[in-house]
Amino acid sequence: xxxxxRAMLEEEIRELPVIQYAWVSKEEIPFxxxxxxxxxxxxxxxxxxWACPPGVGTVEECRAACSAFEGAFVFTTVAEVQDIMNMExxxxxxxxxxxxxxxxxxxFQQHSLRTLAMSGDxxxxxxxxxxxxxxxxxxERMIPCIEGYGxxxxxxxxxxxxxxxxxxxxxxxFGLILYGx
Ligand code: SF4
Numbered sequence: 001x002x003x004x005x006r007a008m009l010e011e012e013i014r015e016l017p018v019i020q021y022a023w024v025s026k027e028e029i030p031f032x033x034x035x036x037x038x039x040x041x042x043x044x045x046x047x048x049x050w051a052c053p054p055g056v057g058t059v060e061e062c063r064a065a066c067s068a069f070e071g072a073f074v075f076t077t078v079a080e081v082q083d084i085m086n087m088e089x090x091x092x093x094x095x096x097x098x099x100x101x102x103x104x105x106x107x108f109q110q111h112s113l114r115t116l117a118m119s120g121d122x123x124x125x126x127x128x129x130x131x132x133x134x135x136x137x138x139x140e141r142m143i144p145c146i147e148g149y150g151x152x153x154x155x156x157x158x159x160x161x162x163x164x165x166x167x168x169x170x171x172x173x174f175g176l177i178l179y180g181x
Contacts, residue, residue, distance in 0.1 A: 001070065001179065005111050012107050013075070016100050019172075021075035022160035026178070029072060030152040030159070031063045039148060043122075050136040051123035051144040059150035066149070069116060069178035074160045075104065079171045090171050094121050097173035101143055108179050116178040118146040120153075146176050 006023070013021060036059055045052045056062060066072075077100050079093035098119050105117040123129070123142045136142050146153055153174055157164040166172045 001113070001181075005113075009073075009107060009111065013104060016103055017077055017096075018100065018104075019076045019078050019166065020162045021073065022162055024072050024074055024156070024160050026066055026069060026072055028156070028159045029066060029176075030155045031059055031150045032152050033059055033150065035059075035147050035150050035152055045122035045145075048131060049122045049129045050131045050139075051129075051142055052148040053150075055131050056144050056148050062149040062151075065116065066178055069114070069180040071179060073104070073108075073177045073179065074156060074162060075175050075177075076162055076166075077173050077175070078166050079173070080169055081171055082169070084169055084171060091121065093171050094119075094124075094173060097175065098143060101175040101177075102141070104175065104177055105143075108177055113179045113181065117143050118149060118151075118176040118178075119143045120147075120173045120175070121145055122148070146174055151176070 036053055039046050039053050047054065049055060077097045079096060081089045081093060083089060101117055101119045105115050108115045122145050125138055125141060130137050154164050157174070164172065
């Protein structure tokens with residue numbers, strides 16, 4: 001990506017409710033099988049969505065998919081909640097973040113860039129996911145989960161210089177856009 005497009009994108013993205021952002025190389029994105037183990041043992045969405053493992057493929061397949069891009073853009077949005085330990089309340093704030101993720105993906109696409117967007121949670125477009133009986137109904141709209149790809153988000157945040165948390169009562173949502181020509 002040349003500097004002019006990058007500057008234009010940053011100007012456009014600053015119009016959105018993004019708290020922090022950074023450009024990272026694809027080599028800086030950390031993958032780990034351990035993240036996938038946590039998905040399997042602790043996440044109720046494991047095995048229930050095309051946006052999550054094992055539907056997204058193995059960690060190696062996810063890494064290879066990311067390697068096909070030129071670089072990555074990582075960003076955060078935040079939402080205030082009464083009780084950050086209340087999963088229902090916390091998850092209810094993700095829609096706004098996914099709207100921002102789709103808008104940023106659209107901006108990249110407007111500059112003729114290929115994209116692979118990821119967000120902080122599983123896909124919730126359909127009331128009931130088609131996984132595993134049939135293919136994803138909206139592959140162009142669906143945004144897979146960052147952790148589901150086996151990406152270590154705290155380490156990615158550290159490498160990107162982005163805060164992993166923003167204080168009590170604040171949910172910090174991460175988004176990642178892989179881009180390429
Ligand atoms: S768009 Fe529908 S079928 Fe595709 S991953 Fe999301 S919920 Fe599942």
